[in-house]
Amino acid sequence: MKVRIHIMLKSNVLDPQGKAVSNALHHLGYSTLNDVRQGKYLEIDFRESNTAKVRRIAEQMCREFLANTVIEDFTIDVVCV
Amino acid sequence: MKVRIHIMLKSNVLDPQGKAVSNALHHLGYSTLNDVRQGKYLEIDFRESNTAKVRRIAEQMCREFLANTVIEDFTIDVVCV
Numbered sequence: 036m037k038v039r040i041h042i043m044l045k046s047n048v049l050d051p052q053g054k055a056v057s058n059a060l061h062h063l064g065y066s067t068l069n070d071v072r073q074g075k076y077l078e079i080d081f082r083e084s085n086t087a088k089v090r091r092i093a094e095q096m097c098r099e100f101l102a103n104t105v106i107e108d109f110t111i112d113v114v115c116v
Numbered sequence: 117m118k119v120r121i122h123i124m125l126k127s128n129v130l131d132p133q134g135k136a137v138s139n140a141l142h143h144l145g146y147s148t149l150n151d152v153r154q155g156k157y158l159e160i161d162f163r164e165s166n167t168a169k170v171r172r173i174a175e176q177m178c179r180e181f182l183a184n185t186v187i188e189d190f191t192i193d194v195v196c197v
Contacts, residue, residue, distance in 0.1 A: 043157070060177060065173065067164045069162065070160070073156065074157040075156070076124070076154070076155045076157035077134070077154050077155075078124070080149070081148050081149060100140065
């Protein structure tokens with residue numbers, strides 16, 4: 036079972052990486068951009084078929100290790116292939 | 117109009133960052149993982165309402181600047197809010 040995790044800086048936290056990408060794209064002539072936010076994306080494959088259990092483990096992993104919940108938000112999508 | 121871009125290493129390319137996360141999670145006791153792949157995620161907000169045009173611009177940006185298409189694949193989702 037596969038889990039897709041998005042980790043983004045909270046919307047009120049400055050995103051220097053996104054800002055750098057935005058500036059670079061403007062310099063390349065892409066003038067129709069308003070804003071860029073950059074985050075992390077993880078695809079995790081589990082040896083486990085219980086959706087609720089996989090979601091619980093993924094959430095614990097995010098809180099414990101993958102995300103800094105002081106400044107980051109995460110979303111978890113469990114994909115039943 | 118918002119665009120969501122996922123950039124991942126091609127599946128046949130070694131992903132050291134994903135491997136490091138996988139190893140760390142195993143050390144923390146998460147033993148039900150098979151595999152972890154880590155990628156980049158961007159949310160780009162456009163001042164433009166033509167879906168086809170936004171998709172074309174986003175694709176060009178990925179090819180030109182955001183992704184290294186030799187080793188990376190990208191997917192673009194145009195979100196009509």
